[in-house]
Amino acid sequence: MKRISHFLAINRLSILPLTATISAIAIFILDTVTDLEIAAAVFYVAVVLMSVSFCQKRGVLLVGAACIVLTILSYFLTRSGSPQAGLVNCVISIAAIAATTYLVLKIDSAKVAVYEARAQLAHIARVTTFGELTASIAHEVNQPLAAVVTNGNAGLRWLTNQPANIEKTKQTLERIVREANRAGEIVGRIRNLARKAAPQNERFDFNETVLETIALTLSEIQRNHVSLNTELQDDLPSVFGDRIQLQQVVLNLIVNAIEATAAMEDGPHDLLVRTTNDNSRAVSFSVHDTGAGLESNKLNRVFDAFYTTRPDGMGMGLAISRSIVEAHGGRIWATPNEPRGAIFRFELPIREASVP
Ligand SMILES: Nc1ncnc2c1ncn2[C@@H]1O[C@H](COP(=O)(O)OP(=O)(O)OP(=O)(O)O)[C@@H](O)[C@H]1O
Numbered sequence: 001m002k003r004i005s006h007f008l009a010i011n012r013l014s015i016l017p018l019t020a021t022i023s024a025i026a027i028f029i030l031d032t033v034t035d036l037e038i039a040a041a042v043f044y045v046a047v048v049l050m051s052v053s054f055c056q057k058r059g060v061l062l063v064g065a066a067c068i069v070l071t072i073l074s075y076f077l078t079r080s081g082s083p084q085a086g087l088v089n090c091v092i093s094i095a096a097i098a099a100t101t102y103l104v105l106k107i108d109s110a111k112v113a114v115y116e117a118r119a120q121l122a123h124i125a126r127v128t129t130f131g132e133l134t135a136s137i138a139h140e141v142n143q144p145l146a147a148v149v150t151n152g153n154a155g156l157r158w159l160t161n162q163p164a165n166i167e168k169t170k171q172t173l174e175r176i177v178r179e180a181n182r183a184g185e186i187v188g189r190i191r192n193l194a195r196k197a198a199p200q201n202e203r204f205d206f207n208e209t210v211l212e213t214i215a216l217t218l219s220e221i222q223r224n225h226v227s228l229n230t231e232l233q234d235d236l237p238s239v240f241g242d243r244i245q246l247q248q249v250v251l252n253l254i255v256n257a258i259e260a261t262a263a264m265e266d267g268p269h270d271l272l273v274r275t276t277n278d279n280s281r282a283v284s285f286s287v288h289d290t291g292a293g294l295e296s297n298k299l300n301r302v303f304d305a306f307y308t309t310r311p312d313g314m315g316m317g318l319a320i321s322r323s324i325v326e327a328h329g330g331r332i333w334a335t336p337n338e339p340r341g342a343i344f345r346f347e348l349p350i351r352e353a354s355v356p
């Protein structure tokens with residue numbers, strides 16, 4: 001829960017605690033030096049509202065309580081004005097602060113609930129995508145396993161030769177270890193993606209994540225006779241957010257592009273995956289395909305939930321991708337590709353490090 005709230009607070013500025021403290025002090029002074037008839041204490045609700053941006057639940061409660069204590073203290077310290085009017089104002093201000101604190105906490109809990117629901121939906125969609133990729137993944141794991149068997153047999157032959165060739169046996173054993181590690185890595189990547197983890201907030205190498213995702217789709221790319229090019233910018237600034245969720249977006253876009261390109265009978269079957277940070281404030285990822293493309297009135301509609309033109313599609317891939325990208329403060333959109341096809345692109349803002 002703490003992590004999720006933290007994640008919601010990615011973009012909040014660190015000057016807010018200072019602003020809130022200065023505001024509280026200013027309101028306290030104003031409330032104390034003005035007449036009791038002036039209900040300056042109601043402005044404490046602004047302090048409570050600000051506190052949501054940098055406090056956990058308990059912190060907001062403490063801020064609310066502190067504002068109430070300051071209101072009461074001002075009432076006793078104020079020298080001028082009618083005590084009756086002052087008491088009424090004091091009660092009204094306390095009620096306003098208490099109600100704001102309560103509502104703000106309610107809204108925050110609702111936000112966390114929405115966040116959890118979205119994460120669950122994203123997880124379901126991720127596992128569903130695996131269903132589509134099963135054949136491809138099985139092939140991917142099978143390749144190193146086949147290499148292990150071939151090398152194992154070769155090693156046995158080198159050993160049973162007269163005299164046994166120890167050097168060649170050693171080489172085949174090294175190859176077996178390498179291939180077995182490769183199979184392990186593929187399974188590890190799938191387990192990572194299938195894991196039902198709480199949203200994470202971490203800094204990671206975006207190009208590496210893109211390459212890992214491509215590795216999961218390679219057999220699908222080959223099976224559909226699509227040729228893949230990658231242009232991953234060197235020295236790309238690291239990205240801050242939930243690595244698994246962003247990997248899911250990359251996977252959705254690549255799978256969609258493969259499907260769109262594979263559906264074309266003739267013409268080029270090219271796919272380009274690119275990362276850049278031309279715009280120095282954002283990291284950009286794009287997939288350029290040579291499928292049928294999108295009519296201009298569909299460029300936005302494709303991101304709607306349940307919009308699909310595929311008989312076995314759920315129409316959730318792009319909707320989930322958009323909600324993930326937007327939760328990271330980024331944006332995602334589609335444009336036509338030349339001479340045919342579509343370009344799906346998303347941008348993520350480059351953030352200052354703020355380790356959770
Ligand atoms: N690269 C693309 N080229 C052309 N059309 C596309 C492309 N990507 C998506 N679309 C269109 O957008 C629709 C919605 O895509 P989305 O990924 O949300 O759902 P889906 O692929 O149909 O199903 P799933 O939920 O299983 O991913 C697709 O059915 C397709 O019509």
Ligand SMILES: [Mg+2]
Pocket residue numbers: 252255256317318
């Ligand atoms: Mg899809």
